[in-house]
Amino acid sequence: MARRRRRPAESVPVVLTDRYSPRSRKVLVRVVGYGLLAVGTVLYLGPFLVQIATSFKTDADAVADPVSLWPSPVSTAAWSVIAGSNPALDIPxxxxxxxxxxxxxxxxxxxxxxxxxxxxxxxxxxxxxxxxxxxxxxxxxxxxxxxxxxxxxxxxxxxxxxxxxxxxxxxxxxxxxxxxxxxxxxxxxxxxxxxxxxxxxxxxxxxxxxxxxxxxxxxxxxxxxxxxxxxxxxxxxxxxxxxxxxxxxxxxxxxxxxxxxxxGSQQFPLKLALATLSTIPIAIVYVFFSRYFMRSGASSSLK
Incomplete structure (x- = not known):
């Protein structure tokens, strides 16, 4: 009596699945990248924002809360001194x-x-x-x-x-x-x-x-x-x-x-108002010429 040959068991393919799909990895990379850019922007622009905010503070507010981004109260006394409102302090x-x-x-x-x-x-x-x-x-x-x-x-x-x-x-x-x-x-x-x-x-x-x-x-x-x-x-x-x-x-x-x-005097609002004044022309020139630079670079690449 001939023996009946057994059919080999069919092998089940093993599918190795990744935890994250390519789309989710791409989203994760973008989130991490934008997060790092946001942190870098805050670290870079933070001192400038504090400088501008402090220039509109009173002396007492600047000493009590030097890194606050919102003056309480808002004061233009430092800018008035720069404009010449204080005859005792000559600032040409x-x-x-x-x-x-x-x-x-x-x-x-x-x-x-x-x-x-x-x-x-x-x-x-x-x-x-x-x-x-x-x-x-x-x-x-x-x-x-x-x-x-x-x-x-x-x-x-x-x-x-x-x-x-x-x-x-x-x-x-x-x-x-x-x-x-x-x-x-x-x-x-x-x-x-x-x-x-x-x-x-x-x-x-x-x-x-x-x-x-x-x-x-x-x-x-x-x-x-x-x-x-x-x-x-x-x-x-x-x-x-x-x-x-x-x-x-x-x-x-x-x-x-x-x-x-x-x-020796504190007068942080006056000092930082002068520092803010010195940065304004550079910002204007940079914004104007950077736009021209981008237009020139784009036109030269098209040619």
């Missing part, structure tokens, strides 16, 4: 603002011209010693600015430029970062454009001004923002370049006022 804000604007605009325009010319020369022109010049520009970045304070004072005093606008502006008319940014931007432009311009009879400067420079507008905007921000916030150079109160910039005037008439 308009003079400081005028000096800061004049020096900052002069330095920004000078850096746009000199940095772009130097960057174009290093990117396009072939001349003897070009590598050494580039190495010198890079080496400047390794020198701390505080090391040059005493030499700056000695040179300015020897040249008769101490306590003058020229002594405040000329040493800042170019910077290594701007030169490197412009050099990198010019190197991204095809050299065929220069060759075509030379065939049409354009010289070096005409090629630079009419052909290549309009194509690096995002780099120019970046140099403008960095130059304006750096020269507006500059303190150490102006500290050794002038001692005349009539030539003081806004930051230098605030520092001298804090170390003088406001030394």
């Amino acid at each position: 804000v308009l003079r400081w603002l005028g000096n800061s604007l004049f020096v900052t605009v002069s330095v920004t325009l000078g850096r746009l011209i000199i940095d772009s010319l130097a960057g174009y020369a290093l990117a396009r022109l072939r001349f003897r010693g070009r590598a050494m010049v580039f190495a010198g520009v890079v080496a400047v970045l390794a020198v701390p600015g505080v090391v040059l304070l005493i030499p700056k004072f000695l040179v300015l005093n020897e040249l008769g430029m101490f306590d003058t606008y020229a002594g405040m502006i000329l040493p800042l008319l170019c910077d290594a970062v701007g030169i490197l940014l412009m050099k990198t931007a010019f190197e991204a432009v095809p050299t065929e454009l220069d060759e075509a311009a030379r065939i049409d009879g354009a010289g070096v400067f005409r090629t630079f001004w009419s052909v290549v420079l309009p194509l690096v507008r995002p780099a120019l905007v970046t140099v403008t923002i960095l130059s304006f921000q750096g020269s507006w916030n500059e303190f150490t150079h102006f500290l050794v370049a002038t001692s005349d109160p009539d030539l003081a910039t806004l930051n230098l005037g605030i520092a001298r006022l804090t170390a003088g008439d406001l030394q």
Whole structure:
């Protein structure tokens, strides 16, 4: 009698399921990412918000609750003092603002011209010693600015430029970062454009001004923002370049006022109102030029 062959038991496939589906993992990553961005935003903008809020507090409220974001009560006494309501405390804000604007605009325009010319020369022109010049520009970045304070004072005093606008502006008319940014931007432009311009009879400067420079507008905007921000916030150079109160910039005037008439006194609303005033021009310039930078970058990518 033949034995009946057993059929092998059918194997049941084992399905390994993940705890989280791809969609839920994507949502989780987004939640964590936005959470980290929110925490970073609070940590970054928190001091600025506290600064603005404290400028509208009373002295007693600022001492009792220094990190509160809502003044109780709301007071404009600090801003009134800045406007000149207190004759006993002389704060020539308009003079400081005028000096800061004049020096900052002069330095920004000078850096746009000199940095772009130097960057174009290093990117396009072939001349003897070009590598050494580039190495010198890079080496400047390794020198701390505080090391040059005493030499700056000695040179300015020897040249008769101490306590003058020229002594405040000329040493800042170019910077290594701007030169490197412009050099990198010019190197991204095809050299065929220069060759075509030379065939049409354009010289070096005409090629630079009419052909290549309009194509690096995002780099120019970046140099403008960095130059304006750096020269507006500059303190150490102006500290050794002038001692005349009539030539003081806004930051230098605030520092001298804090170390003088406001030394030791609390008056946190007045001090932070002055600090808020010094940040307003930078915020305006950054918002305006950042929008232009985004438009320029989008149009250049489409082309």
